[in-house]
Amino acid sequence: MTASPTAERPSLRSQRLNQVTHAPHSKLDALVKAHAPFETQANFARFVVAQYLFQSELVALYNDAELIKIIPDLADRCRADAAKLDLADLDTEVPAPVAGAVNNPTQAEALGWLFVSEGSKLGAAFLIKRAVGLGLSETFGARHLGEPAGGRADGWKRFTRTLDGLEFSAEEEAAAEKAAVDAFVRFTVLLEQAYASAPELA
Numbered sequence: 001m002t003a004s005p006t007a008e009r010p011s012l013r014s015q016r017l018n019q020v021t022h023a024p025h026s027k028l029d030a031l032v033k034a035h036a037p038f039e040t041q042a043n044f045a046r047f048v049v050a051q052y053l054f055q056s057e058l059v060a061l062y063n064d065a066e067l068i069k070i071i072p073d074l075a076d077r078c079r080a081d082a083a084k085l086d087l088a089d090l091d092t093e094v095p096a097p098v099a100g101a102v103n104n105p106t107q108a109e110a111l112g113w114l115f116v117s118e119g120s121k122l123g124a125a126f127l128i129k130r131a132v133g134l135g136l137s138e139t140f141g142a143r144h145l146g147e148p149a150g151g152r153a154d155g156w157k158r159f160t161r162t163l164d165g166l167e168f169s170a171e172e173e174a175a176a177e178k179a180a181v182d183a184f185v186r187f188t189v190l191l192e193q194a195y196a197s198a199p200e201l202a
């Protein structure tokens with residue numbers, strides 16, 4: 001995540017996606033931190049609300065039969081259930097859906113969204129260490145940040161290798177990149193919504 005805005009276009013699709021999402025990622029990282037999610041369990045619970053909302057909007061993509069032909073373990077990668085269990089651990093209600101979820105994306109768009117969701121498991125390695133300080137773990141309250149079966153690095157490498165090997169038209173390429181940026185915009189909306197809907201934290 002160190003590409004500069006003037007860098008040349010990398011040859012691998014995953015690296016190009018990294019490049020176009022570098023600025024949105026930095027902004028989101030700062031926004032997450034601004035909400036001090038690791039200060040109290042109540043603050044962290046709002047972060048989990050955002051994660052749950054984001055993951056639940058992607059359930060149809062993770063379970064898409066055509067995408068599973070490309071990424072056989074895709075359904076197992078979904079973290080909506082883990083985030084829902086975290087909400088229960090944190091005595092937090094399952095939030096109502098928020099209007100504006102991704103709807104019926106093309107395959108290239110879906111892969112852009114999934115790139116962001118899967119990539120977020122890398123940052124989760126840092127986040128779970130902080131969650132431990134709140135008495136949480138990958139079996140209680142911070143399940144959705146846990147290490148995926150087979151390991152984070154391996155899961156990410158397999159995902160990007162597959163993504164990088166797909167034939168895309170120029171239009172699909174652009175659509176995937178736009179979708180990845182849209183995914184960051186969407187997470188930002190959900191994060192703001194999650195904290196705004198917690199009056200006790202206002």
Ligand code: HEM
Pocket residue numbers: 001018021025028029032033115116117118119120121122123124126127183184187
């Ligand atoms: C919804 C999407 C995402 C969210 C909410 C998110 C959030 C975060 C946060 C808050 C950190 C800071 C952790 C810390 O310093 O304690 C972080 C770090 C990181 N994230 Fe993300 N992230 C997302 C997507 C991605 C994607 C798509 C990738 C890779 C393609 C990625 C790769 C990383 C990496 C490698 C780090 C470690 C530090 C760094 O190199 O910046 N994240 N993420």
